[in-house]
Amino acid sequence: MSKEIRPFRIEIPQSDLDYLHDRLAHARWAAQIPGTGAERGITAARLRELAEYWRTEYDWRAQEAALNAFPQFTTEIDGQTIHFLHVRSERPDAQPLLLTHGFPSSVAEFSSLIPLLTDPAEGQAFHVIAPSLPGYAFSTPLSAAGWSMGRTARAWIELMARLGYDRYGVHGGDVGSGVSGMVAGFDGGHVTGVHVVTDPQTASNVATFLPGLADSLDPNDPVDKLILTRMDEFRRDGSGYLAIQNSRPQTIGYGLTDSPLLQLAWIAEKFENWTDLPIDLDQLLTTVSLFWFTGAGASAAHTLYEQAHSTDWGAPAAVPQGFAVFGADETVRRVVPAPADAHWTEFARGRHFPAMEDPVNLAGDLRAFFGPLR
Secondary structure, three states, rough: OOOOEEEEEOOOOHHHEEEEEHOOOOOOOOOOOOOOOOOOOOOHHHHHHHHHHHHHOOOOHHHHHHOOOEEEEEEEEOOOEEEEEEEOOOOOOOOOEEOOOOOOOHHHHOOOHHHHHHHHOOOOEEEEEEOOOOOOOOOOOOOOOOOOOOOOOOOHHHHHHHOOOEEEEEEEHHHHHHHHHHHHHHHOOOOOEEEEEHHHHHHHHHOOOOOOHHHHHOOHHHHHHHHHHHHHHHHHHHHHHHHHHOOOOOHHHHHHHHHHHHHHHHHHHHHOOOOOOOOHHHHHHHHHHHHHOOOOOHHHHHHHHHHHHOOOOOOOOOOOEEEEEOOOOOOOOHHHOOOOOOOEEEOOOOOOOHHHHHHHHEEEEEEOOOHHOO
């Protein structure tokens, strides 16, 4: 296996752009049943608005150039092509920080966050390493089955060793928080600390998969009752996207790979349901475009399937742990298994994508947590 690290630039062929615009112009639309709305999925009116903007106003070439302003590379680890941003700070005291995105996202999530970390006005600076998860964007196609979070964590450890970083911090959200926790558990001798982000709804959703947690909650306690209500709502109404990817990724993958309209709806619905603060429309469509141009809708679904069927959950992290909760309320502390001495910060606004929703506060919390760690 070659350990070569190769420079990479995003260069989507014009024919791919032309094909996307043609498919959007000739899309077949599902009718909206009178009297129904977003409770059945993203509405036809909203999706038409997004698709028309994607086709006629969104400037992929400008976004491509903005992403290419970050140094990018690829390398092969465990048989898989791994794409990553590697943005070094000019500050001599900069610490290496490994950022991992989640679903349905990409390294574009960190576009506004990275400059705040590499060149802060004050406080700790960082060298940022931000890989595309296997099966996402340019870490495609998947080389084989089995790319669960544990296998990804081991690939990240190899990546950081290959880059020559002996001590580094890890951060993530959603799937990225799971991968980051496993990196810290597997490689505690090299990881200075692990920092993750969450929000009340995500915390309750994750809690549905924690054995015995629901039984430990008191339905007569108002905070516990809210957690139980959210868990029930997720099982009944919010987990359909996950259920089909956890069980039939190949089937949904055909549609996500063939239809830009389905790929747009699949991601835009989550951005609208899982955010609190406004996200720039171009940033949303950049992530959708990365999924579309690389066919990552199908391969990302396969990695969710792998995790649903995995028994590899790693070892508990023994390094310092930090939690940043966006849109915080009383429920999160009751469902997140944080150690008593964890760094804990709560923000009133933002939700699932704080690197996009509130990069200034997230960057500040990363500096506060990792600044004293070595």
